[in-house]
Amino acid sequence: MSEVFEGYERQYCEVSASLSRKCTAASALDGEKKKQKLNEIQSGVEEAESLIRKMDLEARSLQPSLKAGLLAKLREYKSDLNNLKSELKRISAPNARQATREELLESGMADTLTASTDQRGRLMMTTERLNQSSDKIKESRRTMLETEELGVSILQDLHQQRQSLLHAHTTLHGVDDNIGKSKKILAAMSKRMDRNKWIIGGIIATLVLAILLILYFKLTH
Template sequence: TTINPVIPNEAKRSQLAYNLLDKEASSPSSHSIPFRPTKGKGHHDISRQLLNHPTNDDLSAIMSNPLETEPGSERFGDYEAELKLVQADLVQKLDQIPELSGEPRKAALSSAERALEEADELLAQMRLEKANIPTTLRSKINARFRNHESDIDAHKRKLRSLADDRAALFGARYTDNPSGSGQDVQLEQRQQLLSGTDRLDRSTQRLKASQALANETEGIGAGILGDLHTQRETIMHTQSRLLESEGYVDRSVKTLRGMARRMATNRVITISIITILVLLIVAVIYSKFR
């Protein structure tokens, strides 16, 4: 199954859960204690309950009780819910592999490898979504993400151990005749080629999504540069207007200073004329009474 780097939807998770329910219904080991989501437990505690031995009740519970998400982490929660379903499917496959032999064992190993690849892709999408989560929720989200990474690493180690056991027992237990070894090698090479083709397709989809995101980012950057250019022109125009206004203010100051000097001169002249007139009047009066 190819996981495209888009928001996981409810229909996709429902289909995966129903597939797990069908597998569980046909499995003779589906009588473990059902999962009961306990109020107050964290998401990782719930996932531990679910991933130990998923049953019908477990998968029904995860479909009817979706993960609680804080505002701003909805997409991370969607990816996390899908990852839990993939992990539940992976745990079932890993538990079945030791009981298988021959071609069914190789097919189960290949299926488990594909499930691990899907889990890695979901972890990559969750890692990208962490950057968009508010800072107040970042520590809680990081803790949950690290728990999921440790779970996936444990599954990888278990699958690697099972694959090594298969390689050690391949010739002695799974091969009935010498001529069959060549067919087994060809089948193994064919499965590796198909797995490589699937990985290449998924990588192509991720590259296309990254290219689309880069193009969108480039468009946003070009728009921002255009806005900055417009703002620069506005600032330059405002600066020229300010310089022009400063020139007008300087001329106005000079005019006011000239008017002040003329007013002072006129005041001195007026006082001088009044003084002369007063002196003339006093002189006339003095000469008249003399």
């Protein structure tokens, strides 16, 4: 069902129930209090008519499969509104109490009142179902918000872990650089050691050759 239609429907059921209570209260009033209550009822009827029009427009804008069911419900709401208007007209009459007694004596009045009571009962049941649906929607939204908060927390944890990994990668990269530099230094030192060995070997060979030459000259002379 259309959420927009459900919203208008919920408002209408609340307005209708309120009008029913006000009509009952107005029947027992007189004078200025009754006039004030009738003005409130008239304002409520106008609000109910506005909601009926909005529901009608919303229902006719939907797909045929949904529109048929909504229009059927709308006919019940229109009938209920007509009954409220009749009730308002009755209690607005100068001799409302006398008119009430006469209307109750007319044929078929009992059936009309019974039908109106049944419609009010259905409206109250519909209001209760709509309230239950609203509670379920609120619960779903609460669960969705909790899930969203959990998702945000997980993303934050993942972001922190990513930062830790990037820091570790940077540290390892620095270690690799230091190891590379150390290798270069060791290689240079190894080359110097090899060169020094050749130099020392050359010096020793020169000294040995010089000693041999000295001994040769001494022995030959």
